[in-house]
Amino acid sequence: MSIDGEPLKEMHPPDHPQSVGWTTAKKAALFTEKLFELDSGGKIGPVEMEYETYGELSHNKDNVILVCHALTGDAHAAGWDPDPQGPLRQYRRNKPGWWDSMIGPGKAIDTDRFYVVCVNVLGSCYGTTGPSSINPATSRPWGMSFPVVTVGDWARQQVELLDLLGVTSLKAVVGGSMGGQMALEMALAYPDRVEGAIILSAGHRVTTQGLAFNAVGRHSIIHDANFNNGNYYDSRRPLAGLAVARMMAQITYLSEESMGFKFGRRLRGKQSPDFTLTGIEFEMESYLNHQAESFVKRYDPNSYLYLTRAMDYYDAAEQWGQGDLRVTASKIKARTIVVSFTSDWLFPPELCRELVSAMCYARRPVTYVNIPSKYGHDAFLVETEAVMRLIKSFLKND
Amino acid sequence: MSQAIDKIKAAFDAVKASASNDAVASGGAIAHGAVDLNKSLLEVLTKAYGGATTSYEIWYRWQDRVILDQIPRNSYVLDLGCGDGQLLGRLIKEMGVTGQAVEVDPAAAMAAMDMGVPVLNIDLSEVLGDFSDQSFDYVILESTIQTLKDPIGVLAQMLRVGKKSIVSFPNFGHWRIRFDLSIGGRMPISPSLPYQWYDTPNIRVLTLTDFMDWCRANQVKVNAAYGLSGGNISPITEQDNLVTEEAIFFLEKIC
Numbered sequence: 001m002s003i004d005g006e007p008l009k010e011m012h013p014p015d016h017p018q019s020v021g022w023t024t025a026k027k028a029a030l031f032t033e034k035l036f037e038l039d040s041g042g043k044i045g046p047v048e049m050e051y052e053t054y055g056e057l058s059h060n061k062d063n064v065i066l067v068c069h070a071l072t073g074d075a076h077a078a079g080w081d082p083d084p085q086g087p088l089r090q091y092r093r094n095k096p097g098w099w100d101s102m103i104g105p106g107k108a109i110d111t112d113r114f115y116v117v118c119v120n121v122l123g124s125c126y127g128t129t130g131p132s133s134i135n136p137a138t139s140r141p142w143g144m145s146f147p148v149v150t151v152g153d154w155a156r157q158q159v160e161l162l163d164l165l166g167v168t169s170l171k172a173v174v175g176g177s178m179g180g181q182m183a184l185e186m187a188l189a190y191p192d193r194v195e196g197a198i199i200l201s202a203g204h205r206v207t208t209q210g211l212a213f214n215a216v217g218r219h220s221i222i223h224d225a226n227f228n229n230g231n232y233y234d235s236r237r238p239l240a241g242l243a244v245a246r247m248m249a250q251i252t253y254l255s256e257e258s259m260g261f262k263f264g265r266r267l268r269g270k271q272s273p274d275f276t277l278t279g280i281e282f283e284m285e286s287y288l289n290h291q292a293e294s295f296v297k298r299y300d301p302n303s304y305l306y307l308t309r310a311m312d313y314y315d316a317a318e319q320w321g322q323g324d325l326r327v328t329a330s331k332i333k334a335r336t337i338v339v340s341f342t343s344d345w346l347f348p349p350e351l352c353r354e355l356v357s358a359m360c361y362a363r364r365p366v367t368y369v370n371i372p373s374k375y376g377h378d379a380f381l382v383e384t385e386a387v388m389r390l391i392k393s394f395l396k397n398d
Numbered sequence: 399m400s401q402a403i404d405k406i407k408a409a410f411d412a413v414k415a416s417a418s419n420d421a422v423a424s425g426g427a428i429a430h431g432a433v434d435l436n437k438s439l440l441e442v443l444t445k446a447y448g449g450a451t452t453s454y455e456i457w458y459r460w461q462d463r464v465i466l467d468q469i470p471r472n473s474y475v476l477d478l479g480c481g482d483g484q485l486l487g488r489l490i491k492e493m494g495v496t497g498q499a500v501e502v503d504p505a506a507a508m509a510a511m512d513m514g515v516p517v518l519n520i521d522l523s524e525v526l527g528d529f530s531d532q533s534f535d536y537v538i539l540e541s542t543i544q545t546l547k548d549p550i551g552v553l554a555q556m557l558r559v560g561k562k563s564i565v566s567f568p569n570f571g572h573w574r575i576r577f578d579l580s581i582g583g584r585m586p587i588s589p590s591l592p593y594q595w596y597d598t599p600n601i602r603v604l605t606l607t608d609f610m611d612w613c614r615a616n617q618v619k620v621n622a623a624y625g626l627s628g629g630n631i632s633p634i635t636e637q638d639n640l641v642t643e644e645a646i647f648f649l650e651k652i653c
Contacts (some may be wrong), residue, residue: 335516356518360528363474365516367496369507389508397514 011096014080020054020111023079023097025127025292030160031086036122042147046136049161050127051075051119052105055111059164064167065395066100066158066176068117071249071300071307074126077118078103078111087373088125091298096098101384106174108391113172119158121182123149123306128157130304132233144230148328149306151178151314155185159193169382171398172196173334174217174391176306176380189307189332190318200339200387201380203351204316204325204358209348213252214308221301230302241302243292249292255343255376316355322339324352330362336365337394339387341379367394418623424502461540461566461646462488462630464624468564468648469493473535476500478522479542483510486538487524490514498534500525523548526555534560541644543567545599557618557651566646569625571605571639590644608640613649622648 012019030036031045038044052075057063067077080095084090103109103116120128123146131146173194175183180202187197206214224241228231231342251259262376263283273281280286321327336359340352349370359366371386373379380387402479416469462485469475472494477486480499483506487497495572499517507519518525523546537560542566543549556563568590569575577588585595594602606625613620625634634642 101472357525357528358497360518360525361530361532363530365496365517366518367511369504371517393508393511396512 011102012104013033018101018106019096020079020104022050023054023076025050025052025075025314027127029163030157033062035158036153036160038147038153040148044122044129044147047122047157048127048133049119049122049129049157051161052077052079052097053118054078054116055114057115057167059236061167062169062171063114064162066112066115066162066170066173067109067116067187068173068179068187069098069118069120069174070156070177070179071311071395072304073098073122073179074124075128075279076126077116085344088298088300091294096126098381102388102391108388109174111237111393114395116164117165119161119168121154121307122157123303123310125133125300125303130300131230131306132300141231141233142234145304146302148309150310151181151185152189152319154182154310155189157204158182158186159190159194162193168193170194170196171196172395173196174200176200176203178222178311180347181311184316185314185335187332187336188316189329191331192363194334196394196398197332197334197336198339198391199336199352201341201344201347201352201356201377203347203384204328204355205314205351206311207348207351208347210252211312213248213346214312216248217308220244220248220306221305226300226302228362229293230305232301237296238301239296240305242296242299245301246292246295246299247305249290250288253377255345255374257343257374258376258378259284261374298360311398324362325358329355329358329364332362332364335394337351337369337390337396338362339368339380339390340370341375341376341377341383342370344377344379346377412544428599457588458628459484459646464631464646465489465538465540466493466624467565469495469536471495473645476529476534476535476537477515478526478537478539478556480510480515480517481506481540483513483515486510486515487513510608521547521554526552526559529559532561535558535561536564540564540566540646541568541596544602544604546602549602553612553618561650562621563649565609565649566644567604567609568600568644569606569639569642570603571607572643573640574642574643588643596619606634606642606645607636609645610636610645613647617652619650619652620647621650 014021021341028049029046030049031047035043035045076097077099080096081092082090103111105112109116116124122128123130131141131142135142152359170193173183175188180199183197183199184204187194221227221238221241224238226236227238227241232238266283268280268283268286272397282290316328317323317325320331338352338356340349342349356366356368369390371383372385375382411595428590466488469489474496475486475489477497477499480486480501485500486497490497496514499510500522501510501517501519502521505555507517513602513604535557539556543565546552574588575586578584591600622630623634624646625638627641628646634645
């Protein structure tokens with residue numbers, strides 16, 4: 001255990017036998033001839049995609065696992081980036097990929113067995129075309145003229161890349177949070193290609209509370225004095241707004257118990273209060289400030305708007321069952337595991353259970369585990385041991 | 399005092415022996431050829447499991463053996479309280495069954511997952527309402543009914559969601575249990591009931607006769623019933639209450 005009580009994430013250096021080692025982002029230009037037609041009615045092309053792969057693709061191209069990243073994630077799921085490019089990627093220095101604990105030789109997603117693919121989603125700011133990319137028509141960043149994207153678009157985007165790689169079937173699609181929505185959408189949109197779906201801390205929709213949180217996050221960005229309708233790339237960026245969005249989101253990723261345990265009411269580096277309104281008094285404040293400061297250095301405010309909106313719109317019951325989740329569930333052919341965490345209030349266990357119940361009704365065998373954890377929504381990244389055990393078991397019996 | 403107990407014990411043994419003969423004699427009434435009644439249980443199990451030795455394993459797995467014999471290939475099976483998933487895992491792998499399991503204990507559910515069993519790690523009373531009517535060919539409740547707070551509610555749900563149901567339990571009507579309680583004056587402890595009164599999960603204990611009474615009163619047809627008695631598996635009737643240590647019932651709701 002680390003001093004703040006969180007389990008220490010065992011970091012495997014690049015020369016460790018269980019590390020995938022140094023990684024290089026791959027690029028693919030897609031929709032070069034025919035435009036990508038999006039759910040919103042928008043059309044875009046060509047689309048540059050950034051993705052990473054780990055392990056060896058089998059001769060029959062039948063050992064593929066698609067890993068889907070969460071809201072602020074990227075394609076760099078495992079291993080070490082030897083030379084992070086651009087200001088937004090500097091956070092990667094001296095840090096392995098976001099799911100390095102799970103992906104590697106002999107790990108839960110075993111790269112000795114599987115060929116792992118992780119693709120940055122359309123609209124993000126980590127190498128795949130997004131609002132900060134240059135619009136070829138204007139030679140200027142897209143900004144708000146970038147079309148609205150959906151989770152369904154992301155599924156089509158990833159399949160377009162898989163087609164390019166000659167991969168027609170997936171052993172499993174796995175993701176947490178927004179990545180879990182993606183995994184579910186892949187299982188629904190491509191039932192004949194997806195053999196397994198691992199859905200962590202995610203549901204068929206976000207809760208009403210979730211919609212509310214996302215709305216506040218966007219509001220604070222849009223109403224930042226520097227926002228300038230999204231055209232801020234040549235001047236000061238709306239970072240105060242993005243900071244508030246991140247601070248609030250960070251609260252929703254934790255739980256009262258984990259915050260209380262980590263910070264409680266402790267004062268920051270002092271025994272008694274300074275009676276200041278603008279300074280930092282509590283450890284909790286200091287933590288949020290620190291989170292916001294490091295986040296605004298690595299994320300594009302416009303991407304935050306686009307990706308949270310895509311999460312908002314996602315409603316698998318509407319999209320695949322005319323509002324009836326049971327009809328939606330009947331379309332899933334993949335072996336499915338849904339994992340929730342007891343203290344997650346962003347994608348609470350009750351919401352995850354709705355999907356599981358619908359699958360039961362629709363006679364789809366399903367595995368469901370509600371892991372006791374105090375880490376809130378973050379648990380899917382923090383409870384490494386439990387998640388590792390479940391994924392290992394699931395993939396053992398493919 | 400101890401002489402008196404020995405006398406009574408001998409009398410019980412005599413009753414047991416005669417009842418046991420009756421059971422074998424009437425065995426043909428609900429015959430299922432797949433269970434070899436002439437072989438001792440230990441022999442059967444040694445062959446089937448490569449030597450399961452503990453009493454718990456024998457007790458638990460003779461029922462698995464009967465179920466494996468009875469469930470047709472490619473059925474859709476719901477196993478309630480699947481434990482480590484041995485039974486459903488085998489049904490899936492060997493019989494091409496499509497399976498769904500429910501197991502509330504996290505460690506057991508994990509073991510079931512390792513067996514390749516899709517398992518809901520939820521209390522079964524919370525999940526049964528999720529399944530649609532008659533959606534399973536078989537619903538199994540193995541050695542669990544006596545631990546449930548609302549056994550009748552669960553039975554009703556089983557008969558709703560399953561075309562056929564399989565229920566097994568330790569029989570509290572067995573002569574040794576009656577003996578332990580009436581003469582010994584203590585709550586019975588046996589290989590199939592290895593608990594003290596204060597830590598037993600068995601909160602709704604029942605006898606063969608109790609169960610059959612309930613079936614009759616609730617339009618539930620007993621298609622077949624087997625019992626474990628003195629190490630042998632045999633078809634049973636209500637007359638076997640005294641000699642049956644554990645019983646397994648194949649049920650169907652009469653519409």
